[in-house]
Amino acid sequence: MRGRSKLRAKASRFAAYGAFVAETVGGPLATSTAALSALTFLLVLAFPPAGGPVSGLPVLLYLTSVGYSVVALAGASAMVSDLKGPAQVFLSQPISRTAYALAWLSALLTSALATFSAFLLSFAVIDPILLRAVDPILAAAWLLDAAILALALLAAAVLARRASVLVALWAAMTFGSAFLLALPSEHLRRAVAVARPLYSALSGWGAAGGPPLAESALLAAALALLLYWLARARLEV
Amino acid sequence: MIAFEGVVKRFGAAEALRGATFTVPKGVVAGLLGPNGAGKTTTIKIAAGLLRRDGGRVSVLGLDPWEQGEELRERVGVLHERPAYPPDVPVKVLLRHVARIRGLGWEDALQAAKLAGVERYLEHPVSALSRGYLQRLGLAIALLGEPELLLLDEPTANLDPSARREVLAAIKTLGEEMGATIVISSHIIPEMEQVCNYAVIISGGVVLAQGSLTDLATAFGAEVEFVARSREPRRLASLLVSEEGVRGVEVEGDRVVARAASSARQQLEALLEKARLEGLALGWELRSRSLGEVYERAVQASR
Numbered sequence: 348m349r350g351r352s353k354l355r356a357k358a359s360r361f362a363a364y365g366a367f368v369a370e371t372v373g374g375p376l377a378t379s380t381a382a383l384s385a386l387t388f389l390l391v392l393a394f395p396p397a398g399g400p401v402s403g404l405p406v407l408l409y410l411t412s413v414g415y416s417v418v419a420l421a422g423a424s425a426m427v428s429d430l431k432g433p434a435q436v437f438l439s440q441p442i443s444r445t446a447y448a449l450a451w452l453s454a455l456l457t458s459a460l461a462t463f464s465a466f467l468l469s470f471a472v473i474d475p476i477l478l479r480a481v482d483p484i485l486a487a488a489w490l491l492d493a494a495i496l497a498l499a500l501l502a503a504a505v506l507a508r509r510a511s512v513l514v515a516l517w518a519a520m521t522f523g524s525a526f527l528l529a530l531p532s533e534h535l536r537r538a539v540a541v542a543r544p545l546y547s548a549l550s551g552w553g554a555a556g557g558p559p560l561a562e563s564a565l566l567a568a569a570l571a572l573l574l575y576w577l578a579r580a581r582l583e584v
Numbered sequence: 585m586i587a588f589e590g591v592v593k594r595f596g597a598a599e600a601l602r603g604a605t606f607t608v609p610k611g612v613v614a615g616l617l618g619p620n621g622a623g624k625t626t627t628i629k630i631a632a633g634l635l636r637r638d639g640g641r642v643s644v645l646g647l648d649p650w651e652q653g654e655e656l657r658e659r660v661g662v663l664h665e666r667p668a669y670p671p672d673v674p675v676k677v678l679l680r681h682v683a684r685i686r687g688l689g690w691e692d693a694l695q696a697a698k699l700a701g702v703e704r705y706l707e708h709p710v711s712a713l714s715r716g717y718l719q720r721l722g723l724a725i726a727l728l729g730e731p732e733l734l735l736l737d738e739p740t741a742n743l744d745p746s747a748r749r750e751v752l753a754a755i756k757t758l759g760e761e762m763g764a765t766i767v768i769s770s771h772i773i774p775e776m777e778q779v780c781n782y783a784v785i786i787s788g789g790v791v792l793a794q795g796s797l798t799d800l801a802t803a804f805g806a807e808v809e810f811v812a813r814s815r816e817p818r819r820l821a822s823l824l825v826s827e828e829g830v831r832g833v834e835v836e837g838d839r840v841v842a843r844a845a846s847s848a849r850q851q852l853e854a855l856l857e858k859a860r861l862e863g864l865a866l867g868w869e870l871r872s873r874s875l876g877e878v879y880e881r882a883v884q885a886s887r
Contacts, residue, residue, distance in 0.1 A: 356687060357654070363684035370677070432668025436725065439632055439662040440685045443654045583635045 360442050365450040367437075379421060380458045383414040384465030388472070404480055405549045407466070408489055412545050413521060415462045415493050420517045422455045423500035424510045431508070435584045448578035452501055452571075459493035484557050485548055491563045492545035496520055498570035505577045525550075541566055585610040585645065585733065585765050586631055588791075592639035593626050600626040602789040603640065608767055608782065612796075613759045615776035616769040617879060618786040624769035625665060627786065628737045631767070632662045645733060658686070661726035665738040665769075667718065671711035675702065675721060678710060679728075686729045693728065700724035700754065716747035723754065734758070734766045740775060748775065755779055777875040785882045793882040797872035802846040804885075806877040807831065810842045812856055812868035820864055827852060838866075 390407050438447060463486070470477040496517075503516050524543040528536055528550050540547030541562045548558040586608040593601040601623045608614045616624050629635040631644050633653030642649055647656045669678060675697075683693035697703040700723040705713060713721060719739065726734055739755060740748040756779045759766050770776050776783070777797075784794040793800055801808045814820040817835045824840065825833045829848025834841045844852055849870070859865040872878075 359687060360654075360685050363681060366684075367681040370681075429670075433670050435634065435664055436667055436669060436682070436722075437685070438634055439657060439664070439725075440682055441654050441658040442685055446654075580636075584629075 357443075357446070360440075361446045361450065364437060364442050364446065365453055368450045368454050377458075379418040380461045380465070383411065383418060383462050384469070386414060387411050387462075387466045388469040404485075408485060408545065409549055411462060411466050412489060412492060415459055416496055416517060416521050418458050418462070419455050419493070419497045419500050420513060422451070422458065422497075423504045423513050426451045426501060426504045427508055427510050427513065430504070430582075430584060438582075438584050444582040445575055445578045448501065448505060448574055448582065452497065452574065455497040455501065456494060459490065459497060463489055463493070484560070485545075487560055488544040488548040488558045488563075491560060491567060492543055494567045495542060495544075495563065495570060498567060498574055502570060502574045502577055505574065505582055586767065587643045588627070588630075588640065589642070590640035591627075591630065591637050591642055593623075593630060593635065593789075594638050600789055601630070601637075604786065604789060604791050605640075606784045606786075606791045606794045608765065608784065610765055611763065612782035613755075613766045613768070613780050614782040614784060615780035615875075616767055616784050616786060617771065617773065617776060617875075618769075619771055622771075622786045623789040624771075624786060625737055626789075628662070628735050628767070628769055632660060632735055633657065634662075658729075659731055660733045660735060661728065661731035663719075663722040663726040663734070663736045663739055665741055667722045667725075669710040669718070669721070672709050674707055674709050675713070676706040678721075679706070679724060682725050683728055688729055693724075696724045696727040699727055699758070701750070716743050716751075719743060719747070719751060723751070727758070730762055730764070732764055734764050736766065736768045738770055739768060740770070740772065752779055773876045773879055777873060780875075783875060783878070785879055787883055787886060790886070792886045793878070797875060797878075798849075798870045800878045800882075801872040801874050802849055804878045804881040805846050806872070806874035806881065807843055808846050808849055809871050809873055810840075810844065810852055810856060810868055811871060812840045812842075812859070813838050813866040814840055814859075814864060815866065816864060820859060823855070823859065823864075824852070827855065 387407065390410060434447065438444065467478060467481065470481065499520065500513055500516060503513055520543065524539045524546050527539045528546055530536060541559050544558040544560055544563040588604050588606050591601050591604045592599065604623065604627065616627060618624050626635060630637050630642060631649055633649030633656055636650045644656055645659055649656055679693040679697060680690055683689065694703065697706060700720045702717060702720040702724050705717055710721070723739065726736065736755065740751050743751060752775055755766065755768065758764065768776065768780065780797065782796050783800060785792045795803065798808055812820060815838065817838055817840045821833045821835050821840045824830055824842045827848065829845040830842055831845065832843045842852070856865055856868040860868065
């Protein structure tokens with residue numbers, strides 16, 4: 348009974364802090380997500396079906412992913428700023444370091460889901476038939492890709508506490524990955540394919556078996572564990 | 585209440601705490617005194633579970649602050665030296681959220697705001713508050729839920745003299761009314777003398793001395809002060825003034841205040857106790873107004 352009430356208290360504190368992140372720092376995230384959704388809608392209209400919407404779909408998915416990566420970078424940078432000041436006030440309350448990191452992760456993942464939902468909604472608004480063009484594998488790759496990026500950026504935020512490190516990581520993951528996929532090294536290409544499943548899906552790497560989603564999911568889980576460990580062991584303010 | 589045992593904290597190559605050992609008993613208002621860079625803020629943050637120690641043992645309210653921080657901070661209020669708040673958030677919103685994290689309602693937040701004297705600014709954004717009111721906001725946050733232990737890091741830093749007086753008076757009142765144990769870090773000795781009855785002197789990451797102000801004064805040979813009440817204050821004063829080691833006696837109404845060398849403490853305690861039993865003194869207490877002297881001597885002794 349006592350364990351359950353403790354758990355309830357923990358959940359309530361997490362919800363209270365999560366609400367604060369959503370209400371204050373989450374504001375710019377919501378604005379960026381909305382702007383990105385509007386842009387997606389315009390892009391869907393700009394790539395009309397010349398032989399079907401599929402021809403424009405990879406470009407749309409890529410652009411939406413890049414757009415979300417900017418939102419994730421902004422969110423992780425906001426966490427770095429928070430760790431330099433306001434976090435001290437909140438972490439002096441009965442909230443655990445892991446709950447603190449989880450609140451930020453939740454904000455970024457919610458933003459990813461909102462962006463992708465808006466992307467699908469854009470299709471549905473124009474013509475629901477267009478939704479059929481979005482392969483579930485591609486959808487999973489997009490979402491996993493976004494989760495891996497968000498987790499990597501937040502882990503770097505906790506570890507390095509410097510916005511410049513986040514920008515470097517973001518540039519490497521966003522643009523460097525696309526470049527590395529074109530290299531002849533099989534090992535390197537596989538590593539990039541796992542880290543950026545959307546890129547591998549769009550570039551047709553491993554076309555026979557599709558993008559390595561299981562390995563990407565494992566990577567996302569490993570990054571989540573890393574973030575948990577960093578928050579527990581290294582999150583000093 | 586608080587026990588540090590050989591605590592070490594490093595920031596890269598620099599050692600902020602080098603085997604700090606001290607205890608703070610329950611119910612005292614303790615001053616954590618030391619020059620800038622002595623390790624006061626690090627000590628407060630380790631006690632609150634915000635920094636991890638690199639060595640030694642720490643127990644606060646019987647809990648390990650780093651491992652059991654969430655549980656500990658339910659019972660502890662913290663005021664940081666330069667608290668940074670999200671700038672555009674109204675005071676009311678910030679207080680409401682922090683209260684919710686503590687499982688409290690708006691009424692509790694409002695009560696804390698009133699206690700800290702920030703209730704007039706509830707609708708203002710945090711960025712519109714002066715340094716003094718930011719400090720009061722920090723105090724209001726620290727007071728939420730009437731914690732058993734208050735950790736206040738330089739609570740009067742960067743305040744003008746009148747704001748300093750107000751904040752110190754508020755802390756003194758809180759200590760008396762809430763019965764909470766309070767730890768205040770500061771390098772301003774005269775201020776600490778006004779509110780503290782216990783002190784931990786720290787320098788270079790090492791604890792030089794600790795104890796009640798009167799015990800410290802005795803240990804370092806500083807002056808102590810006896811305050812007695814009597815129906816015949818002049819008779820009691822003349823008795824005291826003839827004692828060896830008494831440096832001065834003043835009569836204020838029914839109060840007799842005698843300043844004496846700490847070496848005369850035992851003999852004067854015996855004399856006043858005898859006077860109390862004979863009905864000449866209604867009661868007496870020992871206090872110290874020589875924290876500055878104790879601090880200087882402790883620092884000198886460590887060199």
